[in-house]
Structures are given as C-alpha cells and as structure tokens.
Amino acid sequence: EAKKAERENARRRRMEMRQLYLKGDERALPKRDKGPVRKFARDYVDSRWSVAEFFLPLLMVVLLLTAMPSVTIKVFATLVMYLVVLISMLDGIWMGRQIKKASAMKYPNESVKGITMYAWMRSTQIRRLRTPAPQVKRGTKLV
Numbered sequence: 001e002a003k004k005a006e007r008e009n010a011r012r013r014r015m016e017m018r019q020l021y022l023k024g025d026e027r028a029l030p031k032r033d034k035g036p037v038r039k040f041a042r043d044y045v046d047s048r049w050s051v052a053e054f055f056l057p058l059l060m061v062v063l064l065l066t067a068m069p070s071v072t073i074k075v076f077a078t079l080v081m082y083l084v085v086l087i088s089m090l091d092g093i094w095m096g097r098q099i100k101k102a103s104a105m106k107y108p109n110e111s112v113k114g115i116t117m118y119a120w121m122r123s124t125q126i127r128r129l130r131t132p133a134p135q136v137k138r139g140t141k142l143v
Contacts, residue, residue: 024132032118033132037103037110041119044099044142046134050123052088057126092120102143 020028024042032038058081065077096116103112127134136142 043136045122047136047140052124
C-alpha cells in the first residue's frame with residue numbers, strides 16, 4: 001500500500017513538473033533552457049515569423065510532389081526545398097547575430113555561448129509544438 005502511494009505521489013510530481021516545464025517555469029526547465037539569455041532567445045524567436053518554422057510542413061509537400069510522375073515537378077519541388085533550406089540558414093545566422101548583440105547589451109555578465117544554435121533550433125519547430133510553450137505573441141517588441 002505504501003509503495004502504491006509513493007508511486008502515485010511520484011507520478012503526480014512528474015505531472016506537475018511537466019506542466020511547469022510546458023509553461024516555461026525556470027524551476028522545471030532542463031539545464032539547456034535555463035537562464036535569462038535562453039529565455040530572451042526563446043522570446044525573441046517566438047515574437048517573430050521565421051522561414052524555418054515552415055520547413056517541416058514544406059518538406060511534406062515536397063515529398064508528395066516528388067512522388068508525381070512529372071520530372072519538371074520533381075525538379076521544381078527539390079529546388080524549392082533547397083532554397084528554403086538556404087533561406088532558413090541565412091535567417092538563422094542573422095537572427096543569431098541579433099540575439100547575441102541584444103543579449104550582450106541586456107545581460108552583460110551572462111554567457112551567450114551556443115545561443116545562435118539554440119535559437120535556430122527553436123525557430124525550426126512549428127510554433128504550436130515548441131516546448132516550453134511560447135510566452136510572447138508574434139510582433140512583440142523585445143529589443
């Protein structure tokens with residue numbers, strides 16, 4: 001009976017921590033997401049539109065188009081995919097530079113190491129599926 005109660009308490013604690021994590025509570029975040037610079041990067045990414053967030057849905061469309069019998073459609077779909085990858089990478093580099101610059105001004109004593117890749121990886125996720133969940137609306141001015 002005691003083991004059963006302990007398992008139930010552990011399950012309840014895990015569920016509470018997961019809810020806190022999804023809301024972006026600093027206590028429940030893993031080490032890679034903790035800190036004011038990471039929060040700023042998440043908010044920066046969530047406050048803007050990004051080409052990278054459309055990459056996965058576009059990839060599904062390209063996959064369907066490459067199954068078509070027309071070689072022209074296949075080539076066009078593949079070129080569009082490569083173009084989106086290139087634009088996504090350039091946007092990620094630009095976004096990373098902006099985040100580093102703004103973070104260094106806003107949090108001068110915090111490390112910005114790895115923030116570009118962190119922000120770019122978040123920007124590649126579909127907004128609804130990002131964890132922790134976005135805390136700011138699109139168009140919010142952070143800088």
